[in-house]
Amino acid sequence: ETGVTQSPTHLIKTRGQQVTLRCSSQSGHNTVSWYQQALGQGPQFIFQYYREEENGRGNFPPRFSGLQFPNYSSELNVNALELDDSALYLCASSLGPLQGGNTEAFFGQGTRLTVV
């Protein structure tokens, strides 16, 4: 186990709804990244939070947003859900922002989101 926990594990939402996914980082880790893994694909970077601020973003629209809290836990919010948002959402924590290099990311088990 990595110590990164995500909730819920599974979720079904209707198109147009909003969803919030949660992540608790590994003890001592101050950086959280979120990834989307569609079926048959590798994880794709959504964004990273370091010290409660967004610290890098991938090619995702603004309806994907996030928060990081003082205890370094994090939320991923997705508004106006679309069918293509159905995927496994992965949270990864690390000690320090990844642009520093030489740091590892530890992944949680993910939240399986299905949009119908």
Add this chain to the structure above:
Amino acid sequence: AQSVSQHNHHVILSEAASLELGCNYSYGGTVNLFWYVQYPGQHLQLLLKYFSGDPLVKGIKGFEAEFIKSKFSFNLRKPSVQWSDTAEYFCAVRGLTGGGNKLTFGTGTQLKVEL
């Protein structure tokens, strides 16, 4: 922009066979390289990583990978696979020079080891 290409999408091997999974990346500067494994129903786990130094890196469970800078490759190897190695394997790169904060993953290789 950084990208990763994994050449084999599905690999089927018999136990004790040797394994080599290909990974090539596209990035012009210094990189960190990783192989992750995802066992059925489990989280992504780090198999091994390359940061700097010896280009031949050893990871957990008998896996190793060799970084060949001139070929932009980081192939994963194991001399003798076991049934328990059945899983999906992802190669990932992080560019250190303006590459941002992200890991870029390949599409993965599904390995099935038969008894």
